[in-house]
Amino acid sequence: MKKVQPLKNGSEADNYLYQGIARPIVDICETILSHKEVFRPKKIKFYIHQNLDVNASAKKMPKSLKNFFSDNHYLIEINQGAILFIHRTILDFFHNKNFMPKVKSEDDVDISWLSSNLSLYKNIPANRQRIEYAGNITILSSIIFFYHEMAHVLRGHLDYIGENYSMSMLAMDDEYDLRINNIIKALEADADYQAGEFLGIMFNREKELFYKVLEINNDLDFFKKATMAARFSFQLLDNKFKSKKYHLPHTRFEVFLEGLLNKINIDQDKALEIATGLFIGMEKACNTFGYRSHRQPAEIEEDGEQYRSLTAHLLYQLESELNFYRQKK
Known part of the structure; x- marks a missing residue:
């Protein structure tokens, strides 16, 4: 089974999306998974799935495959649909020339090679600089998805839920069992925080790889792109799904940012200045360009x-139970 499969056959769009986005995502995730000391006793495999649904997931290897995998084998998948959704929406967002990255009008180029092959990209005026910048943000968004799902594995969330709640219980109406809903929301928040910590830890360890893939030359540039990726992802997913099993994007961003700042080796004052400016700037830009949150200020607060x-x-109450599943072999 390939780690990632092309979307189309032989097109320029396919080459860009495969080599420019999907392949770097796999390379980074595979490098992360090579740090086996971080994951013991868990064993994790990663794939980008051809499914065009907007989704990423972590799951335990099914018992039907127990002859091939131990009880501690897990699979993390990111659907190609999730990658395309983030990239296409960011490109749409970047088409306004007043929003970063700024480029001269003469730099605009025809991207029919992309839009003619993938209907998702039709009617998006753009240029190669923005396409590449959007690609970098999409790569980081996917890495954040990966870390979020990895947290569900390493923090014991999957095993805890699997042994204490049935799928029918999880599918109940939110108001039917508020405690279940609150537990899921708490585990998702924990995964957001841990995703920030994991990203900081692995950036410190694999800085050269991140520099190369994201075409950056300093830590603050990485931090800026990482926080932009998180802010975009949380906002866009909330706008699309409006799920009550997650905190709102503002809260998710703050939780993720706290985890990232807790581990990344970076000038904290400058990082907070960047994060604050970025948060305010993107909030204004989102409202201006039609990505206004459907949430009201009072609801956000x-x-x-x-x-x-x-x-x-x-x-805090669940910590001892989750710790049992984290250490379970």
């Missing part, structure tokens, strides 16, 4: 308070 009180307290 209430969600942040819910995280600081209910979610954080619930995670």
Whole structure:
């Protein structure tokens, strides 16, 4: 089974999406997984799936494959649909020339090679610099998805849920069992925080790889792109799914940022200045370019308070149970 498979056959669009985005994602994730000491006793495999649904997931290898895999084998998958969704939406966002990265009008080029092969990209005026920049943000968004799903494995979330709650219980209406909903939301918040920590840890370890793939030459540039990727991803996914099993994108971003700053070796004052400016700038840009959040300010404030009180307290209560599943061999 290939780690990643082409979307189309032989087109220029396929070559760009495969070599420019999917392949670097796999290379980074495979390098991350090579640090086996981080994952013991868990064993994790990673694939980019051809499915065009917008989704990423972590799951335990099914018992039907127990002859090939041990009880500690897990699979993380990112659908190509999720990668395309982020990249296409970011390109759409970048088409306004007043938003970064700034380019001269004469730099605009025809991207019919992309839009003619993939209907998702029709009617998006862009240029190669923005295409490449959007590609970098998409790669980092996918890495954040990967770390988020990896946290579900390493933090014991999958085993805890699998042994304590049935799929029918998880599918219940949110109001039917508020505790289950709150537990899921708490585990998702924990995964957001851990995704930030994992990204910081692995950037410190594999800085040259990140520099090469993302075409950057300093740590603050990486931080800027990473925070932009997180902010974009959380906002776009909330706009698309409006799921009640996650905190709102503002809260998710703050939780992720706290984890990232806790581990990354970087000038904290400059990083916070960048994050604050980026958050305000992107909020204004989102509103200006039609990506206004469907959430009201009062709802956003209430969600942040819910995280600081209910979610954080619930995670503290679950810690001993989750620790049992983390150490389970």
